[in-house]
Amino acid sequence: MSLKTQYADLKASFAAQPPDLPKCGRLLTKLKLGLIQAGLLLPQGDLNSDDLVVAREILEIGAFWSIRTQDVPSFDRYFSQLQTFYTDYTNLPPSQREYPIRGLYLIRLLTQNRIADFHTALESLPAAAGDSPFIAHPVNLERWLMEGSYAKVWSARAEAPAAEYGYFVDSLMGTIRNEIASCEETAYESLPLKDAATLLFFTSQSELLVFAQQRGWEVNLTLGTITFAKKGEETMDIPKEKIIAASLLYARELEQIV
């Protein structure tokens, strides 16, 4: 059966060092067609569990492949197809790759700052999943991000439990830098250039200068400081419109009551 040989081929070329990514892509497209014909891509009803395991593995390789080729939307598609296998077919033998893929998905949600989705996804995991390093990593990252321990996030980037996690690190660092920058803008009046660079995890001053320009900071090169533009003491405005709207609402409600 050609599906089987293709499957073996895919496994071999994915496991090869370095993996033959273009070839994997071609094979995956063909295999997905085959899966649709066999009714396994979106499984329904009772199917042979061996077939399901094969289908699951193909999709899992697909998910990893899309990360390696940096195709995030494709990863999303693979993940949502895999969810059926993970949640609805609990009688299948558990997959080795389940937690890494779920962990990757969590990281991906983090990088996009989709915290609500992150927690929903986390909640649907069994309690034991927290012990897996693949899940614990994103969970810790989220906690540090939320409380503001950015230094820990920075140092944790080297501790990623799987190679694929590294692909998300860059965008995660971008998110963090913006977070830190917005904190600095409000919390500091001015900062020496050198300290600003360490706080933002920049290694060279030129990188910092480019970044500062993007954020519109005033850089004083002779003194070697950055001054953050004051947003100006916000004048205490009386929120007239709000008060009027509220008063009208009360009047209407009272009229209904009386």
Place this chain on the structure above:
Amino acid sequence: MPDVEMKPADKKDDKKGDKDRKDEKKDKEEPPKPPPTPLQEIKYNVVLVDRAVATLEPRFAHRALRTLASLRKRLDATVLRNAVEEVFVKDTPTKQALLAWLPEPVAPPPAEVQAMDIDSAAAASTPAAPKAPATEPVPEVDMYLRLLMMHFLDASSETHGKAIDLAHQTVEKMQALNRRSMDPIAAKIWYALERAYELGANLADARPLFLAAQRTASLRHDDETHASLINRLLRSYLQYSLYDQADKLVSKTVFPASAGNPQFARYHYYLGRIKAVQLNYSAAHEHLQQAIRRAPAAARAPGFYQAVHKLFVVVELLMGDIPDRGLFRHPVLEKALTAYFDIVKAVRTGSLSQFQSTLTKHAATFTADRTHTLIVRLRQNVIKTGIRRLSLSYARISLRDICVKLHLDSEEDAEYIVGKAVRDGVIDARVDHARGWVECGAQTGGYGPEVGEVFQRRIGYCLELHNQSVKAMRYPLNAHRKELAAAEGAREREKELAKEIQEGDLDDEDMGGEF
């Protein structure tokens, strides 16, 4: 998961408890009698169900169902057998089918009954009403008795399989009959079905059944069943932590506004759960408040009351508020909420180490209550509270001291955390990086737009409460006729008055007095 199993039982109590409460007044009107035996009660309820069908007043059926909670605990095979024997005077297939589900009585039954049971089960799907029009009770009575039996079978673990079979058969029959007068009972039957499945720990298997039935109920405008089924589905999703699906179900369905309070209470509770998981704490808070308000008195349904409050406390903490101290002294809640009380204390003092130790100490409780993941999220709130306390007590504090006082890992972290707190508006402060300290800003006088907002929120709450209470009131049918008559009379008088004015009998001053 003892709590998960407990919850439905408790909730069922409250469901009935609620109705009990609603009609307590009515019950009081009846002369105080010695507590009736279960058999008497069943028979009385059968009469009520009968009357409900005859008068097309679902009120009577609700009244019959109200005693279910107390009745459920007193059921046994003999009571049920006697009830069936007395309600069904003639030997009809319906009766035989009912009796077949009960275990054999202690007295040796005639052998042929058993033989008859077997073929009568097949005949059961055809309603036997036309056979004996005078004495055969309405199918609703049959359903009511089946409901009682399901609860009886649910009660012991050996008969769960049987309960599921009975439930399936009953549901089939119910759907074949398709009688609107059966709706109140049908809603309860779905509940019993879910319970049977849940006790057998395969709630997921019942989901397709619920989904199909929900569609049908929605099409038939069977609000009672519809509401019940939506809750069944939500429960089954949440049981398996499928928050995405549950959220989609909620967004795709409209919860019938005419559903009873107990159903609403549950619905709000489930919604509160979903919203809390999605970090939408203010919405969760609102729903849980509604659930508490609609839930029956605490003493009647302690389980539901406790479950809602557990979640409520956590959500309130996540919102940055500290729950009322009085809540933890409530007789029903005091014991159930001890673990949560400890957490509240830790959050209030802003001590990370205390929070961590409390968390590990009560981890099992929280996991059983399924609030663990929510409580873990409180960590940042603890830190924020700690920082706020420091900023209030110090005009200037070094990062090193913050680090020590809050048990943070490094000064570096402390700097970032303080920076974030400033940005999030938790405190008003400036960080001086060169000298390594934080200068806390002066306190703003506690008067500004935010005060108005709080005030507005409270008024909104009161208005909402008022509107909800108005909606919850019941109006007797045809009562407005009297008012109409009175209005008619008033109009007549007005006309006369007008006539008199025209005739000049009255002058202006009199009129002023009149109105």
